[in-house]
Amino acid sequence: MTYNVVALTEELPHARSVIRGLKNAHPDFTIRGASKASVIRLRDEEGRPFVSVEMPQAVEATTDVRRLLGDEAADHLTHNAWWVEVRAPANNPRAAEAAHRFAATLVEHHGGQVWPTEPRWNWAMDLPTGEADHPSALVETEKSRVVAVDSPVVGLSAAIADALAAGARDSRGLQVLTPASAHITHSLRKVLAASGCRWVVEGPGNGHYDGLTGMPLTWEDDLGFQARRDGAPPALAEQRGDPGLALDLHFIHPAEADLRLGEMVEHTTKLMCGEPPTAWGTNEPALMAWDPGRLTDLCRGRAPNPTRVVFSGPGFAGTLNVSRVVEGVKESLSLVAGNADHTALPELLAELPDSFQSLTTHRVPGAADTHYRPVLGGASAPLGLALGPEVVAQVGRAKAMAAPVAAETIGPLWSSVLWYPLGEREPRELWRRFQGLMDHLGQGPT
Structure with missing residues (x-):
């Protein structure tokens, strides 16, 4: 998997509608999982997944419909809408057509729209072949699990999140393969930037490339896609666009009964982006209306296991990770925004x-x-680093104030934040200054 189709229905599709749609997709194949209400699969004559249908999700907030499918899809939504994710194997055009037939049958009986409206095939090259036990995987090697996704915008979907969780159990790195025309979301990028994971992109030319670095890749049967060793230069086309602002914040709260998680997300987005999130969820799309109370209940219910949620609002999107640590409860917030003003950072820190x-x-x-x-849009540029009172104490205030980048003290002296703005310089110089600052402080961010 996966070739993705979305049915945005005006009514909640019931189980009989789903079964009827799958029979219409291919009447000779076998339906599995209809009684479990999670993922229902149509399997071919050899028992392989042919079309998979996820449980319908109520669209409480439309932000991610617009962000992932586009303005037209969001503008045509009715007040009561449901998102039904349909997947087919990425290497099977016949299954893609069946997925569209299924989605069309749902819309015929429950109203709504199908995105994309027609089957598409954006792969320019032959896809890797091999065995795979995970239903979302195209192929599995000894060290990697390759998930191929043909979609204009690829997010941290339930299918990709499940493949990632499977990798944690069997020590396989996640590799997400997309056509050259695809974009990925901030939440998925955070996952694929981790060690052992990779965003693999087709072309240009007859090759594959790392979507984050442009490094040419080659296929190795036991490892999956790996960097070429022949010294080939990065080959992705350079294309600059309007920049976004990325923020990563970390908090450790006392583990108190009245702790309300998500408040730091609200506070940060209100100040930096003008308003709080409108949507959240455990994966993308985030379709639940933003509600820190529900978010807190989810994290408490999963504790002591960690919880990752995604959130979005007009012009921004991000990920919140919550985990128990010895000192209390850790919240790690990662945000990218196109409408944020970095000059407001001192006010936020205060x-x-x-x-x-x-x-x-x-x-x-x-x-x-x-x-x-x-594409190689140019290196990201660090703009600054801030340390909270506890971290300043761990580093030592005298040492922190003697850093090679001048610190600005924000707040009262006995509980102050140190803000190290790097100034307006070329990205290479900004990285040099940032690395020098980190070397001096002797630690990375918490």
């Missing part, structure tokens, strides 16, 4: 609680719409 640990901020080329494109 209003953060004592649980604040650290902040880093970067200017990211081409990410004004919160998407990342597989």
Whole structure:
């Protein structure tokens, strides 16, 4: 998998409608999972997934419909709408057509629209072949799990998140393969930037490339896509767009009964972007209306296991990770915004609680719409680093104030935040200054 089709229906499709739609997609194949109400699969004559249908999700907030599918899809939504995700194997055009037939049948009986409206085939090259046990995987090697996704915007979907979780169990790195025309979201980029993971992009030319760096890749049967060793230069086309502002903030709160998670997300987005999030969810699309109370209940219900949620609002999107640590409850917030003003950072830092640990901020080329494109838009540029009172104490105030980048003290002396603005310079010089600052402080952000 996956070739993705979305049915945006005006009514909640019931189980009989789903089964009827799958029979219309291919009447001779077998339906599995109809009684479990999670993922229903149509399997071919050899038992392989042919069309998979996820449980319908109520569209409480339309932000991600617009962000992932576009303005036209969002503008045509009715008041009561449901998102039904339909997937087919990425290497099977016949299954893609069946997925469209299924979605069309749902819309015929429940109203709404199908996105995209017609089957598409954006792959320019033959896809890797091999065995795969995970239903979302195109192929699995000894060290990697390759998920191919043909979609204009690829997010951190339930299918990709499940493949990532499977990798944590069997020690396989996640590789997401997309056509050259695809974009990925900030939440997915955070996952694929981790060690062992990779965004693999087709072309230009007859090759594959790392979508984050442009590094030419080659296929190795036991490892999946790996960097070429022949010294080939990065080959993705350069294309600059309006930049976005990326923020990463970390907090450690006391583990108190009245702790309300998500408030730092609200505070940050209100000040930096003008308003709080409108949507959240455990994966993309984020379709639930923003509600820190529900978010807190979810995290408490999963504790002591960690929880990752995504959120979005007009012009911004991000990820919140919540985990239990010895000191209390850790919140790590990652945000990219096209409408944020980095000059408001000192004001934000002045209003953060004592649980604040650290902040880093970067200017990211081409990410004004919160998407990342597989092009060399230029290196991201660090803009500054901030340390909270507890981290300043750990480093030592005298040492922190003697850093090679001048610190601005924000707040009262006994509980102050140190803000290190890097100034307006070329990206290479900004990175040099940032690295020198980090070397001096002797630690990375919490």
